[in-house]
Amino acid sequence: MKVLLVDDSGVMRKIIARALHALWIENVVEAADGVEAIAAFGDGEGFDLILTDWNMPNMNGLELVTAIRGAGHRLPIIMVTTETEKGQVLKAIQAGINDYLVKPFDQETLIAKLEKALPNYQPG
């Protein structure tokens, strides 16, 4: 299982990575913005999930999702953000996200979102 984790906050990346590790997902590739994420993602080989923030420098989460879906990739994408304005949420859904996680969140909620996005994942 391989996850691309995109957030310009190193602290938030650590929080989410810890939750991933609790699900025995150790192969986590981190990126600090959409440009780094695109470079790390490459042709998408081996990636099972993308978790991305919205507001990031250089390329934001919405632009990242648009680019990923535009290239034909169908893996699950979860937006992790404080942004909850209805118009913005709709934009994210139309761009192709599978789910939305609002900050702040507790570990249980994050794990539930991950399990929903990866229903066939078996830990260990």
Next chain:
Amino acid sequence: MTLCIDTEKLVRDAVDLSIREVFSMMIGEELSQNVVDGHDSLPPSPNKAEPSMTVLLGFTGDIQGSLSLSLSEHAAIHWTHALIDHETEEVDQTVIDAVGELGNMVVGGVKRRLAGSNLTMSLPTVIRASESSLVFPTSIVPIYIRYGFARHQMTFVIAIRSL
């Protein structure tokens, strides 16, 4: 301009719910509210015993103003440790980032709770100072709310006016 009391209460309640939500959900700690200072209170005295950190954010829209959260460096280190198990005796960049993220999440919650006010938030700024106090122009009447968590205290300052 005299701020409508309803707007003031709306913002204060949104701030209170948001900060409690952040501490509860992210580190599992419940906050105690020690004092709510009203318009007639003096600003809190600078904490001369301990350096402090303040995360400051501005917002505009139907309501214009700023939110600031001040806490001691020990409180900031405690918050960071509780959040991501970060071990440090002194404030480092991770602690600064964690305090910035605290401000970001609180303000995000405030914005969500004031969804009808068309608010746009600024990026958080984290200020470190050995001795500091927040002061405002005469036209702005700030509201101070003090919270306790673990053995630490923090002060939220809300400075707003409606347009």
